[in-house]
Amino acid sequence: MEKKKFETGLTPEEEEILVGLRKKGRRTLIVNYILQALTLMTAIASLIVFFVDDSRGLDITINHIFQCVGALVVLNIPMLISRKFRCYIPAFITVTLYVFAFAHFVLGEIYRAYDHVFLYDKILHTTGGVIFAILSFSVIWLLNNSESKKIKLSPFFIVLFTFCFTMTVEYVWELVEFGVDRLFGANMQRWQDGITQLPDGSYVTSPAYGSGLKDTMTDMIMNVLGCLVVCIIAYVGMRRKPNWFINKVILTEKQFRRIVLEKRSETMVEVPQESSDAAEKHADAGAAAPESAEKHADDVAGMADKSKTQGESK
Numbered sequence: 001m002e003k004k005k006f007e008t009g010l011t012p013e014e015e016e017i018l019v020g021l022r023k024k025g026r027r028t029l030i031v032n033y034i035l036q037a038l039t040l041m042t043a044i045a046s047l048i049v050f051f052v053d054d055s056r057g058l059d060i061t062i063n064h065i066f067q068c069v070g071a072l073v074v075l076n077i078p079m080l081i082s083r084k085f086r087c088y089i090p091a092f093i094t095v096t097l098y099v100f101a102f103a104h105f106v107l108g109e110i111y112r113a114y115d116h117v118f119l120y121d122k123i124l125h126t127t128g129g130v131i132f133a134i135l136s137f138s139v140i141w142l143l144n145n146s147e148s149k150k151i152k153l154s155p156f157f158i159v160l161f162t163f164c165f166t167m168t169v170e171y172v173w174e175l176v177e178f179g180v181d182r183l184f185g186a187n188m189q190r191w192q193d194g195i196t197q198l199p200d201g202s203y204v205t206s207p208a209y210g211s212g213l214k215d216t217m218t219d220m221i222m223n224v225l226g227c228l229v230v231c232i233i234a235y236v237g238m239r240r241k242p243n244w245f246i247n248k249v250i251l252t253e254k255q256f257r258r259i260v261l262e263k264r265s266e267t268m269v270e271v272p273q274e275s276s277d278a279a280e281k282h283a284d285a286g287a288a289a290p291e292s293a294e295k296h297a298d299d300v301a302g303m304a305d306k307s308k309t310q311g312e313s314k
Helices: 002-008 012-052 058-085 091-110 120-144 155-184 211-240 253-313
Strands: 195-197 203-205
Touching (some): 012 091, 120 155, 120 211
Antiparallel strands (some): 195 203
């Protein structure tokens, strides 16, 4: 135990806080395991349906298996990062990412919630903007508060990086949707929704600008709105209360120990300052005591002289 104290430089109470952060992260594993089990059950059900009903087609079954594999990969990314880099990822980030992955790959792509649930696609794009904004802000905030003092970004540039990173991710995702639609004839950008084939073989679109363009631009707008909410909260928080983000962003064990040690050193500096102030007050009180005693002696002597004078006059 003593060896552990010497290596980490933390008291048992501080080590208990660190262990508590780890346990708090492990609680999210319950959600993770449930969603992984549901994903595996969906993949197995898709295989069973394929062997029972041949009319559905092999391509649909392969797409379902592919979506399930993608969901399982995303669901395991936070755990791999946490173990590899020995860092603490807040529960609300991991749970939001888990639900987002399951909602997209399984509910959206396999059970086609994108087609049957009103504004489902827009809700997920808004949530995606929030998730990637939080992740990018966590990373840049973590680097900006690292041990290296060479570069320190202002709150404005941290938020600017967060916004640009999130928009880049959204742009790349729209390119992926465009590529999948063109290569495999999919309908990720909903370009088929507004097309009508005429008897002569030509096509017309219901919106003049095309349903695919409308879907893409609406997705990007919703992503921007989700990102802006995180950026505004992050900027106001960094300007008013920077330490508020310590347990709400990604935090490595090394950085946690450094923050605890810094707080301890600040406490040690404040304690001697309070002791010196108390010593000065005590010294002032000690210096005032002789003066008070001398004044009291003068008053007693004055009263004695006054009594003596009155006795002589009698």
